[in-house]
Amino acid sequence: MPGSDSPPRADAARNRERLLHAARQALAEGDRSLQLNDVARRAGVGVGTAYRHFPTPRALLETLVQAQLDDALDQARRELAAPDPWAGLTRLLTTGIALLVSDPGFAEVLAAGTDTLPRTSQLKQELYDAVDQLLRRVRDVGALRPGVDGDDILRLMCGVSYAARLAEDTGSPAGPAGLPGPAGSPTAIGELAGRYAGWLLDALRAP
Structure with missing residues (x-):
């Protein structure tokens, strides 16, 4: 019958979105395991439904972050076309x-x-x-320290985050090893990450 497949497809799409929404909630609450049984319970769907959409917790996590990967790629391509390559690298890294x-x-x-x-x-x-x-554009204008490649940049960004x-x-005013640090609020963490990003850029810039 014409259109007979529409309801199952619509139901599957709704269930998938419910699972993704539940997984985002779990991550926001600090649960990074994304156990499919727990996510299915949060979403109000059967465990079998969860496994049909996402065979492993890792597949679910990767699906969740593909939009961020798309956004990061879009920005990298925009900065590649920027007239000032160092300014483009600064924006991309910051x-x-x-985001990390x-x-x-x-x-x-x-x-x-x-x-x-x-x-x-x-x-x-x-x-x-x-x-x-x-990075090649930044290197061509003499602004990048020698020996740095794209893998280095992405690993350093992950390390800073x-x-x-x-x-x-830590959730306390004292950071690791008793060093001065923020109290753990999102604003304070963002400010700390911004300082670290600035220091990283200083280290990357050619003398």
Whole structure:
């Protein structure tokens, strides 16, 4: 019958969105395990439905962050066309670190050496390529310290975001090892990440 497939497809799409919404809530509450049984219960769907959409927690996490990967890639390509390559790198690095700090799931996927979904691998490779091209432009104008490549930049960004999130995890005015640090509020963590990003840019700039 014409249109007989529409309700199942619509139901499947709704269930998928409910699962993604539930997973986002879990991440926002600090649950990074994304166990599919728990996510299914939050979403109000059967466990079998969850596994049909996302065979593993990792597949669910990668699906969640693909929009962020798309956004990061779009920005990298915009900055590649910027008239001032160093300013473009500065914007990309600063914005990227802020996103990594606010979204630990994105940081985990970006830093991973292997991926579950082919689309994740494709987006990451395109992002690495765009960053490498931007670095070549920065290097061509003599603004970049020698020996730095795109992989270095992305790993350093992940490292800076992790260091900033340590202050959030301590939840106290004193940072790790008793060093002065913020009290763990999102605003304070963002300010700390901004300072770290500035220091990283200073280290990357050619003498």
